[in-house]
Amino acid sequence: MDMTTKLIAAAERLFDRHGYMATGMDRLTVAAGMSSRTLYKHAGSKAQLMARVLTERDRRFMARLQVQSVDALFAALEDWVRVEGTRGCLFLRSRAETGGDTPEIAEAVATHKAAFHQRIEEVVATDLGRENPALAEQVLVLLEGATHAAVYRGTDAVSAAKAAAAILMKRART
Amino acid sequence: MDMTTKLIAAAERLFDRHGYMATGMDRLTVAAGMSSRTLYKHAGSKAQLMARVLTERDRRFMARLQVQSVDALFAALEDWVRVEGTRGCLFLRSRAETGGDTPEIAEAVATHKAAFHQRIEEVVATDLGRENPALAEQVLVLLEGATHAAVYRGTDAVSAAKAAAAILMKRART
DNA sequence: TGCAATGTAAAACGTACGTTTTACATAGAT
């Protein structure tokens, strides 16, 4: 496992569990098992590191959304929260923490959310046999809602969202 | 306008716009127009101030949810985002920023979310004429989803959530 | 054999943090 990979993995864990601002670089060097000199050689800066974390997370998350149905979309989210836990969306959280004032972070978030939105439109179109942007928007809201409601309602929130989406899809099909 | 009110209003604005951790107390004293001595006399500590901000926000938000129908619930959210903007849920955000490690904040968030959940169950029961916890969970997910999707999708997200809720409610009524 | 490259350990950089303290002004109630 090379240094950059180890660093990004450690950073994602700490940023996600304790927050971006609340995580100091000292704590990060310890968690990543490397000197601050090496850390800065690979990361550039804290903000760049966060951006790299988000890019990597986007890759991992989007890989799970390569499905053919809306139902599978929610099944993928169920898997995701089982593996990653329920701490809300790291993209929105990091943007909010920095007030949108850190360009690297704001850009990584915008890129991810655009891809997320597009992927949902594609899945809805595939599942339905035709495009339906309004329905895709509803599915997006349900996915985002499940992610954030799960923080305090647990996995029930994801099941509820899945059931609601199934009803909306069935209605659109007839 | 007394000092405490002025302080809480200024704190809510800064915490919401720039994040809890990213907002320094110096910046806060300037925004609130008072010395740090006075600020600490009224606030106690930064964490206590955040907790007070959340309690006050809970009061203001919950007051808007004193409605009789699910449709009015989403209309209330539309009004809220029009007035307060779309930066996500300050409760979940502040809990995430502190990793749940700040008791005053974690408690204020838990209290609010419990009240929020209960209010939704009540409104669904009123609207439907009978209790329906599963449907209430779906409405909760839609409200939470609208709040967070609106950050990058704008007010369309709220309209989409409202429309989806109307479909779910209609279906439950027959 | 020697020279890049890549790593560690640890101190130092200046700055900014949350909080407390010191010293002083003002105003209303007894």
Next chain:
DNA sequence: ATCTATGTAAAACGTACGTTTTACATTGCA
């Protein structure tokens, strides 16, 4: 008239921040 409460201004508290630097060890390739 004075005491108490409430406020300001500004310095100081110790700590922790993100980042850079200094000095040194290891290793793989020319």
